[in-house]
Amino acid sequence: MAIDAPIEAVRDLAPEAPPRAWVDVVIRFTRERPLGAIGAALVLVMGLAALLAQLLAPYDPLTNDYGAMLAPPGASHWLGTDAHGRDVLSRLVYGSRTALLVGFGSSLLGGTLGAVIGVASAYFGGRVDLFLQRLMDIFLSLPLIVLALALVVILGTGTENVILAITVPMVPRAALVVRSAGLAIREMPYVDAARAAGFGHARIIFRHMLPNVMAPYLIMLTAFLGQAVLLEASLSFLGLGVQEPTAAWGLMLRGAAVEFAETAPWMGFFPGLAISLAVFGFNLFGDSLRDALDPRLRI
Amino acid sequence: MKKLHPAGLLRTLGRAATVVALLTLIPVWAMAQQPRYGGELIFPVPSEPPSYDGHREETFGLIHPIAPHYNTLLRVDPTDPTGTKVIGDLAESWTITKDGLTYTFKLRKGVKFHDGSELTSKDVKASYDKIIFPPPGVGSSRKGQYRSVETIEALDPLTVRFRLKWPDASFRPLGLASPWNFIYKADVLAKDIHWYEKNVMGTGPFKFVEHVKGSHWVGKKNPDYWDKGKPYLDGYRALFITSSSAQVAAIRGERAYIQFRGFSPAERDSLKQALGDKITVQESAWDCILMVAINHEKKPFDDKRVRRALTLGLDRWEGSKALSRIAIVKEVAGVQVPGTPYATPPEELAKLAGYGSDINAARAEARRLLKEAGAEGLSFTFKNRGTPMPYEPVAIWMIDQWRQIGVTVKQEVIESAAYFTPLRKGDFEVAMDFQCGYIVEPDLDMYKFISVDKNPANYGRYVDRVLDDLYEKQARAADPEERKRLVRQFEKRLLDEEAHYLLTLQWHRIIPHLSKVKGWQITPSHYLNNQLDAVWLAE
Amino acid sequence: MWKYVLKRLLLMVPTLLGVAVLVFVLMRVVPGDIVELRFIGGGGGQFVSEEQLAMERAKLGLDRPMWRQFADWMLGLARLDLGVSMWTGAPISEELELRFALSLQVAVMATLVATLLAIPLGILAAVRQDTWVDYAVRVFSIAGIAMPSFWLGILMILGFLIVFKWLPPMVYTPFWVDPWQNLAQLTWPALAVGYRYSAVATRMTRSTMLEVLREDYIRTARAKGLWHKLILTRHALKNAMLPVLTVIALEFAFLLGGLVVTEQVFNLNGLGLLFVQAIAHRDYTLTQALVLLVAFTFIFVNFLVDLAFAWLDPRIRYR
Numbered sequence A: 001m002a003i004d005a006p007i008e009a010v011r012d013l014a015p016e017a018p019p020r021a022w023v024d025v026v027i028r029f030t031r032e033r034p035l036g037a038i039g040a041a042l043v044l045v046m047g048l049a050a051l052l053a054q055l056l057a058p059y060d061p062l063t064n065d066y067g068a069m070l071a072p073p074g075a076s077h078w079l080g081t082d083a084h085g086r087d088v089l090s091r092l093v094y095g096s097r098t099a100l101l102v103g104f105g106s107s108l109l110g111g112t113l114g115a116v117i118g119v120a121s122a123y124f125g126g127r128v129d130l131f132l133q134r135l136m137d138i139f140l141s142l143p144l145i146v147l148a149l150a151l152v153v154i155l156g157t158g159t160e161n162v163i164l165a166i167t168v169p170m171v172p173r174a175a176l177v178v179r180s181a182g183l184a185i186r187e188m189p190y191v192d193a194a195r196a197a198g199f200g201h202a203r204i205i206f207r208h209m210l211p212n213v214m215a216p217y218l219i220m221l222t223a224f225l226g227q228a229v230l231l232e233a234s235l236s237f238l239g240l241g242v243q244e245p246t247a248a249w250g251l252m253l254r255g256a257a258v259e260f261a262e263t264a265p266w267m268g269f270f271p272g273l274a275i276s277l278a279v280f281g282f283n284l285f286g287d288s289l290r291d292a293l294d295p296r297l298r299i
Numbered sequence B: 001m002k003k004l005h006p007a008g009l010l011r012t013l014g015r016a017a018t019v020v021a022l023l024t025l026i027p028v029w030a031m032a033q034q035p036r037y038g039g040e041l042i043f044p045v046p047s048e049p050p051s052y053d054g055h056r057e058e059t060f061g062l063i064h065p066i067a068p069h070y071n072t073l074l075r076v077d078p079t080d081p082t083g084t085k086v087i088g089d090l091a092e093s094w095t096i097t098k099d100g101l102t103y104t105f106k107l108r109k110g111v112k113f114h115d116g117s118e119l120t121s122k123d124v125k126a127s128y129d130k131i132i133f134p135p136p137g138v139g140s141s142r143k144g145q146y147r148s149v150e151t152i153e154a155l156d157p158l159t160v161r162f163r164l165k166w167p168d169a170s171f172r173p174l175g176l177a178s179p180w181n182f183i184y185k186a187d188v189l190a191k192d193i194h195w196y197e198k199n200v201m202g203t204g205p206f207k208f209v210e211h212v213k214g215s216h217w218v219g220k221k222n223p224d225y226w227d228k229g230k231p232y233l234d235g236y237r238a239l240f241i242t243s244s245s246a247q248v249a250a251i252r253g254e255r256a257y258i259q260f261r262g263f264s265p266a267e268r269d270s271l272k273q274a275l276g277d278k279i280t281v282q283e284s285a286w287d288c289i290l291m292v293a294i295n296h297e298k299k300p301f302d303d304k305r306v307r308r309a310l311t312l313g314l315d316r317w318e319g320s321k322a323l324s325r326i327a328i329v330k331e332v333a334g335v336q337v338p339g340t341p342y343a344t345p346p347e348e349l350a351k352l353a354g355y356g357s358d359i360n361a362a363r364a365e366a367r368r369l370l371k372e373a374g375a376e377g378l379s380f381t382f383k384n385r386g387t388p389m390p391y392e393p394v395a396i397w398m399i400d401q402w403r404q405i406g407v408t409v410k411q412e413v414i415e416s417a418a419y420f421t422p423l424r425k426g427d428f429e430v431a432m433d434f435q436c437g438y439i440v441e442p443d444l445d446m447y448k449f450i451s452v453d454k455n456p457a458n459y460g461r462y463v464d465r466v467l468d469d470l471y472e473k474q475a476r477a478a479d480p481e482e483r484k485r486l487v488r489q490f491e492k493r494l495l496d497e498e499a500h501y502l503l504t505l506q507w508h509r510i511i512p513h514l515s516k517v518k519g520w521q522i523t524p525s526h527y528l529n530n531q532l533d534a535v536w537l538a539e
Numbered sequence C: 001m002w003k004y005v006l007k008r009l010l011l012m013v014p015t016l017l018g019v020a021v022l023v024f025v026l027m028r029v030v031p032g033d034i035v036e037l038r039f040i041g042g043g044g045g046q047f048v049s050e051e052q053l054a055m056e057r058a059k060l061g062l063d064r065p066m067w068r069q070f071a072d073w074m075l076g077l078a079r080l081d082l083g084v085s086m087w088t089g090a091p092i093s094e095e096l097e098l099r100f101a102l103s104l105q106v107a108v109m110a111t112l113v114a115t116l117l118a119i120p121l122g123i124l125a126a127v128r129q130d131t132w133v134d135y136a137v138r139v140f141s142i143a144g145i146a147m148p149s150f151w152l153g154i155l156m157i158l159g160f161l162i163v164f165k166w167l168p169p170m171v172y173t174p175f176w177v178d179p180w181q182n183l184a185q186l187t188w189p190a191l192a193v194g195y196r197y198s199a200v201a202t203r204m205t206r207s208t209m210l211e212v213l214r215e216d217y218i219r220t221a222r223a224k225g226l227w228h229k230l231i232l233t234r235h236a237l238k239n240a241m242l243p244v245l246t247v248i249a250l251e252f253a254f255l256l257g258g259l260v261v262t263e264q265v266f267n268l269n270g271l272g273l274l275f276v277q278a279i280a281h282r283d284y285t286l287t288q289a290l291v292l293l294v295a296f297t298f299i300f301v302n303f304l305v306d307l308a309f310a311w312l313d314p315r316i317r318y319r
Helices: A004-013 A022-032 A033-050 A088-124 A127-139 A144-155 A159-186 A189-196 A201-237 A266-293 B007-034 B060-069 B121-132 B171-176 B186-191 B244-252 B263-277 B306-310 B316-326 B359-372 B393-403 B420-425 B441-447 B465-476 B480-497 C001-029 C034-040 C052-058 C066-078 C093-129 C132-146 C151-166 C180-215 C218-226 C226-258 C260-266 C270-279 C284-313
Strands: B040-045 B074-076 B086-088 B091-096 B102-107 B149-157 B159-164 B206-212 B216-222 B235-240 B279-294 B379-385 B408-414 B430-436 B501-514
Touching: A022 A033, A022 A266, A022 B316, A033 A088, A033 A266, A033 B206, A033 C132, A088 A127, A088 A159, A088 A266, A088 B359, A127 A159, A127 C284, A144 A159, A144 A201, A144 B121, A144 C001, A144 C226, A144 C270, A159 A201, A189 A201, A201 A266, A201 C132, A201 C151, A201 C260, A266 C132, A266 C151, B040 B060, B040 B465, B060 B235, B074 B171, B086 B091, B102 B121, B121 B149, B121 B159, B121 B186, B149 C066, B159 B171, B159 B480, B171 B430, B206 B235, B235 B480, B244 B263, B244 B501, B244 C151, B244 C260, B263 B279, B263 B316, B279 B306, B279 C226, B306 B359, B306 B480, B306 B501, B316 B393, B316 B501, B316 C066, B379 B393, B379 C151, B393 B408, B393 B430, B420 C151, B441 B465, B441 B480, B465 B480, B480 B501, B480 C093, C001 C066, C001 C284, C034 C052, C034 C270, C066 C284, C093 C132, C093 C180, C093 C226, C093 C270, C093 C284, C132 C180, C151 C260, C180 C226, C180 C260, C226 C270, C260 C270, C270 C284
Parallel strands: B040 B235, B379 B408, B379 B430
Antiparallel strands: B074 B086, B091 B102, B102 B159, B149 B159, B206 B216, B216 B235, B279 B430, B279 B501
16 A cells, blocks of 8 residues: 555646536536535625626615615615615625625735745745744634734724735634645655756746645635635624725624614624625535545645 | 581591591502612623722723712712702711802711721811822822812811812812712721722722622622611622623613613613513713814814814704614714703704704805815815724714715724824824713813813814813803803804814713612713612512 | 654744734734723823823833833743733733633533534534535534624524523623533533534544545445444544544634634623733733733644644654
8 A cells, every 4th residue: 555655646646637618617516516506606696796786786885864774675775774874785785895805805815825835834844844833833823813803903994904914814724734735745755756856946846736735725715715704794893894884794794783683683684694605605615626626635 | 415417527527538548648659659678789881990999090880880889078969860969978068168269068977987987087088188189109080170179178077178279160069079089098098098999998888799800799788878778779789791782681681770871772772672661761961972173283174164164064953863863872062961051052052053953054154165265175084983882873974974065084993992092192184082071060071172282182282272261261150150151152162163173962871771770860971870879679 | 752742842932932922012013002091091081191191101010111021021921920910900810710711611612512513413424425414414514604603692692582581691600609500601602602613623524534434444344244344434433533633622722712702792701802801901911911821722732732643643753
């Protein structure tokens, strides 16, 4: 078994047969992994809402209308209005923009930065690894929300700062995942063979390490996306996230939504549902992606 | 035997019946009014006191659990809804000389501290010396309001005399009836002046039992309280609960009975809906207000036309109707809480800029002023504090109102604790400011607005000698009518002529409590009426 | 083996030091002054003078140079003295007592819930991969992390009030004082938190079980018959559980100080709430102590996990 392992591993790591047309891939994915397809569909709906917000939203999300405060869902306002008379549906649609911005922004930034650190750590090993690991440990040992809280207090509130505040805790987590995946590659004898053959660091990293940490990286991203959206909601709930009057799902859930939970439940129900569905979608998709790529991946 | 006349008989019977009826009614009436003894009052407190010394702290989180352990020299009548009438607490009677410079108080006899020792004038003097003339290293947060006091003397064990440098109209309510001026024991203070920061020992209706940090505070009835027959409660329990939804849940689940700060309209409605008659709601204007600080050191805000435009653009009357449904604000007010002795009556208030009923005319005037000042298309950043209620809804409303006079405002919300730094440094253009008074008193409520070189808490950073002068004059006015006149002049200059500060809407205090809590009257201040001596629980 | 233990122990020190420096600097960089917040923050303090504020700052030692404040703190830690809270003046160990007990209990209970949910469900999903059972388990566990925690909490409390007309106790009683009151208060947040955290562990269990099931000896056992499969599965399970337990242990470490929002919603007087208050008050000493405590817990749990791995897999010791 031990002798077979490297060859098998190489075979597993070798690229698959060239994929057929995109459509075929999608159809195959949907048929084989229905859960993942549902997740992807949810994400797609969210993405469309964000892109076509101006077309889809019946009202301006920022206009106050005190004449129609706290109106239940009805003909003129399909999902009702909030405490300032703003249309809930419109704010929901525009809110997807903020959610995706914050979600993608922080996940991509945090994930990529962490991946770079993880690869460096795995590849170079030794002192570099030790130092980077300590650094990551320092940030990892602080609970997610605690670090984000501290960052928002320093940086200030607002969308850009929230993205930064969520990025920072993501970095060490990403580094950890990518490092363990990278380490597995590092151990492979063919890497040593490549070094012996005189291939430079960059070439080995880009041609061998990166493609093989791609899978865990992508899966990790989907998990991060969900976490980022949730973290934004928590920060907004604590008053430290995106600020009024911007439309954001987490923001819609705080303050008045909690107070009016019984007399005007639509204020909090729909944003809560939106967040849940979005995170649900990201995670379902990521889960199925993991199954498709390699269920043995330990993430 | 006398012959029994039928008419006479009837009359006698009638009288007898009336007497019997009255006799039976009296107990019924008496029982309805008679406070019931017993029970423990449980109430949530949103904030925990950092130390136990009332002379030093500023948070209501100290007053709510600790005030029942102490008495003050005078206090605000707990049955007065305006929270301005002063009655004696430890002082039985007092005389004031005609020139208003000497106050002599006769203390009650037989008042005992919780350790059994008797209260004398020495204790009152020592406590007030600590407040007015604190030794170095001792913090006294209200020292600045006693500039008029010259000396305090303990003439005999039951008489205290205060001598003032000038007649001070606010001395009685602000100075002596302040809920913060706990009377401590002189001997204890002499041994360790910091003792009361970590310990409780007073003369109040309740004795200290325990304080579990982050959890609760317990007090039990003082059987030797000087006010015989009081308190009615066996004790009280203050629960430290920060989240307001948890506080509401506590009252709704009947695990707590009353919260002494205030709830939002939505919370009141949900409690009413859930508990119906079991809930009694008391409401009052609140001695707290959100105002707009305009930094006079930044252009174009040094131009009073721009400031006037900003205040004219706010439709306070309509805003009050809308915001009072979702936030703890309501009354349209000037510098004094409506309904209190020095408040400006509504007809006169309506004459001030921004308080009129014709908003279209006001908006047109605002636009005209902006154009004239060369500030058309004005845009600025509004710094707001990251506390949801009521900062957020009021800001959302204001930004929308200013949009309607062509002013574009971007809001920058700063985390609650970091908020004071830019404010005090002057690092802002326009910002949200606020103030809470513990007693409705012009001296206290208007101090904020005097020139910045006299009062660093004037974040508008302006110097206005006319305003300073008016403040001093009203502080020394002996005649109440004269004082009212001066207060109105001050208000007019502050809000209308110069528009130095913009007042938004007065906060509105809503206390929904379990109907079985009796004997507590709401006042405009959440620092008042917390001794709990008159509170009882019906069953 | 001992060399490995020593090496891991020594590596803890720079990490902790790094955390200490980080939090010390962070707190002083952040705007906001504890003294101002205390005396002016409530809307009052109209008459508080600058001299009084300066005096209070001096009392707290805030006027001393930074390095001096840091050195004092480090020296105190060396004596195992966490210091005194700047806001209340009480020893930090006193402030922590009750809250630490509560947070610890919730963390333990939540971890228990998570484990009891994750392992059986993960195994079930793996054994029945790609059937509706698998789908149901995956949907159930993902639903747990999808809902915002505070929303779940608010709904639970409202549910209790509206449906059962009952409220969990608002005040914490330690377990040994009154077990029923204690559990009546802490079960619900433990359930809510445990359900959320079970998701990752469920996924991990499923993954490792899938791997185990693909092993040759399992396939052989399957060919031979069910009985053999059971024996071998149980034997293989032990190895498979290791990564699962790792995940659970790490999640537990996170739970200790990370339940800020849950504690607010369920009104638990725990470390998360204390942390938020400490930051809101700019109580430097308390915040520093809390962060260090939580970091230490996390690093220590990591250390134990590393040890467990090294003990079970000798290859790791010689890295």
